[in-house]
Amino acid sequence: MTTTIAGQVEELRAVLAEADIGQHPGELVDLLSGLEALKDTACAPQADAAVALDAGRRLQEAELGVPARRRGRGVASEIALARRESPNRGQKLLSLAKMLRTEMPNTLARSRAGELSEWRAMVLARETACLTREHREAVDAELCDDPATLAGVGTGELVARVRSRAVELDQGALVERAKRAENERRVSIRPAPDTMCYLTALLPVGQGVAAYAALTKDAEAMGMSGDPRGKGQLMADLLTARAAGLDLPEPADPAAPPGTGTGSGAGASTGTRTGSGAGVGVQGPPAAPDVPGPPAVPVTVNITLSDTALLAGGHDPALVGADGVPPQAVPAAVARLLVASTLDSTAAAWIRRLYTDPGGQLVALTSKQRFFPRGLGDYLALRDAGTCRTPYCDAPIRHLDHITPVDADGETTSENGKGACVACNHAKQAPGWREEVPDRPTHTRHTVRTRTPTGHTYYSVAPSQPGTQHRPAGQQGPASGARDPTAEDRAA
Structure with a gap:
């Protein structure tokens, strides 16, 4: 029988992989509950291992003469690779592990007992990060010393309890945290289903509310004046136009031929597998005849598709992305519409040919x-x-x-x-x-x-x-x- 903890974990995984879960409803519920507790418990030794790895690596690098500020530089990435997470997530997990081990022993105990998930432990650590060590330990003891305290408490309520207690302990710390948070304002983007994306802005509450209220007010006014777009469409188009310094597309002339558009978006480079692609603008599929599409955006966007998908009606998916924005796959039909909408407009467009070998490897440079x-x-x-x-x-x-x-x-x-x-x-x-x-x-x-x-x-x-x-x-x-x-x- 394996004696190392890593070997025992592998044996347990093998047992679970081959387990007969049965059919009795009561047993199935017990299994669901037990496995959830097992996942929560596993987070505690993971935290122990992360802290031990970090400490050992720093000691090893100190003996090698690595400057103090550079010791432990790659540990978070090692943790991320081992846990199949991003490096950013690996750094957060390492920070959480250190905090649980040194300042939040009761939270770690609840995790070790299978009563608190890693996410909820991270919420507790995040919401108390602005407090002194003494105050954080006090919140940790009040909320996690007795398992009954968190029984039936949702994550939202947990956040509210921690924030309320933090205000009572050190209101000034929360004020300072709010001031520092203003320096973290930013805009980010991530893929969404159906060839869409989420453009997210993290703003101070005053500016965020003001921006949303302005978009709402103007969208409602345009809707009342007869614009056929819905309120959400108008708010999105207003945001795009104002951010890019463009004019908002007007509703199409009802007498115009069906499918008459309002122009397209950016110039973009595209690649192909064995032939040429096409430079295209960014524009969604044609809207209804009486509803204008999104405003044209003068930013270079890359659309990479095969020659067969572009010219021969092929079905190979295309990739759409831009500088600093990882590409996402879109259906070939959508990519062809993007090409057509740009070539029919005055937007800049160009072709860049790329070549691959039969295995899909681009030609070396x-x-x-x-x-x-x-x-x-x-x-x-x-x-x-x-x-x-x-x-x-x-x-x-x-x-x-x-x-x-x-x-x-x-x-x-x-x-x-x-x-x-x-x-x-x-x-x-x-x-x-x-x-x-x-x-x-x-x-x-x-x-x-x-x-x-x-x-x-x-x-x-x-x-x-x-x-x-x-x-x-x-x-x-x-x-x-x-x-x-x-x-x-x-x-x-």
Whole structure:
């Protein structure tokens, strides 16, 4: 029988994977409850392991003479890879683990007992982060010392209780936290279903309410004046037009031929598999004849689709993205509408041809320069679909990184280059990290092998290009993700 905790976990996983769950309703409910408690309990040793890994790594790097400010730089990324999370999430999990171990012992105890989820523990830590250690320990004791205190309490109510208690303990700390929060105002974007996206603004409450009220008031006024668009459509179009400094499209002339539009959006570069693509503007499918579409936006947006999808009615999905915005897949029919709407307008449009081999690998480019030139940088961004190549990281590309560093004779080539976010590029500079491009069969996609200081190995395979036939994993090399370290890996 396995004696290590890691081995016991593997044995338990094997038992659960083959378990007969039965059919009796009462037993099924008990199973659901027990498994949920098991998940919550597992978070406690995960926190213990994260803190121990961080402490051990910092001690090891101190012995190696690494400056104090750089010790532990890659630990959060190691945790993220092990837990199949993004590096940003890995840093949050490490911070939570440290806080639970040092300042919130009762919260950790409730997790260890299977009574508190990791998310709810993170909520408790987040809402008390502005308090002193003494006050945080007081809130931790009041809410988590007795298990009955949290019985039946929803997450929203839990947040309200913590905030109320925090105000009683240190109102000034919350005021200072609100002031600091203003410096965190930002705008972000993420994909939404049906070729849409969420554009989110984090604003101080006063500005946010004022902006929403202004959009609401003007949209209602336009609706009362006979505009056929709904209130939500008008608010969205007003927001887009005002943010981009454009005129809002007017309702179409009822006498105009069906399908008459209001112009299209941005110029964009597109790529193809074996032939040419087309530069296109960003515009949704044609709206109803009497309802104008979204306003045209003069920003470059890349739409990458295969020649067959563009010219021969193919069904290969296309990719739509922009600088700093990871692409998302859209149906070929939608991409063709985007192309048509732009070519029918006065928006700038151009064609950029890209070529791939039968395995979907883009044609390589080379350069003698120390830094990646613009053309090669564009190539890497297209090959890596605008997203950091670290497994599980969804951050947009911010750095063009040499897989084998230049000081180790790494070349500035497409084969030795990859897109990375800032955090992942910095993490690999920590002692013990190593990246390389392994040998792979011909016509397989670009692959990066990462070895962490513990000897664990992770692979990242470049996304397949539009129009590329998806092949079984065995014909494409290893899938992105983790592989247990072998003796060969550790020796290397």
